[in-house]
Amino acid sequence: MTPTFPEGTETGQINVAILIGSELLHRGLETVLRQLPMVNLMVNDDTCDVLITTDPLSRTRDKDVKTILLLDEAQVAAPAFTLSSAFDGYLIQEEITANHLRDAIHRVVAGELAIPDRLARVLLTRASGPPSAAEAPQHRPPVSLTARERVTLSLLADGLSNRQIARRLSISEHGAKRLVASVLLKLDSPNRTAAVVTAIKARLIEYA
Template identity: 50%
Template sequence: MSQTLCHPPCQGDQLVVTTLVRNGTPRLGLRAVLSDAPSVGEVRHCGDWREVEDALGAGRVDVLLLHEDDYVRDRGVLAGVRRRRPKLLLLLSSDDVREEILAGPPVPDGFLVEDELTASAVEDALQRTLAGEVPMPTSVTRGLLDRLRESGQHRPREVSLTARENEVLLLLAEGMSNKQIARRLGISSHGVKRIVASLLLKLGAPNRTAAVVTAIQNGLITC
């Protein structure tokens, strides 16, 4: 049975979040951290996909937060849900991302890891997901690198990046936001956005997560 929690006072500019996390331990942890997230005004915790559909049909939903098990098991249902355009934030059991998740579609808009599930991590992930920045914890990037090194699955192709694009790409792989990258490199956030857009085009990637994965697969990120 779904449960809707509104954090009074529920302001119009606060986020409406719907969750589907059926594993008991992470579900309880997620409820606790979402209740402390200052940007969240309403949360509907669903027990199955029918309740998710009901929540989406009942009104505005900004972010759909799923456990990776539900994403993998019910991707066909998810395709219909995604047509309604909530951002998709995926909760991973560990930093070892399953290949079918990275293959998509749909590619998640951001990631959280159960072991790193804190109020600040959730708040940061929500804000960056809505900003289109695709948060990927550093531990997830490292896990991808380790897996590709062990399997030898690099697929080198000719991709010509400028020195600045390489700098931004490495910082994306560290999970930095546009503002953090701008501060690190001493350039404007608008300049970072332009460089990220160029990276997506050159790598043929739909978003930042896919760009990092493609860069790893092609040996552009090796450490």
């Protein structure tokens, strides 16, 4: 798949730092990042725009720093895995390419959630299945969405960006951002994919 980038993020230098324990993975990631002309590789993660890490418990000191978590296959396959509001994007270690890195960096800088298609499908497929024993006793209060918010939720499930939602609804991009934020708030979700997962579990939308 050829990545598409949010408007306004195709050019310009982005300071990227790496916080990874594995020296082999660290060096491999450095090699790939050096292929990206818009990346300025930083040694100090305190002054970066984007931090790439394998530590699911890591926290950036600056709230303006966007954080991308690298997952391995075991984490992706774990039934208990969920998205966290602590991270702005995710990548699967075994599938990393220069294009995937470039796309993820651009998206988190633009304020969007970066998530591999395969991981999104895994989460959505789990959400569309029968609830587990642990989930069964939990009952969310009914969610009331306006007609426009329901359409927005459906477009989120289709993977559309704020700009694409704005065009589809014939509204401004700022208006689309407000609609998306309202949907995420009502579904008590930290990001788009989590909102879609929650909506599927609540039977607000279906996932085939």
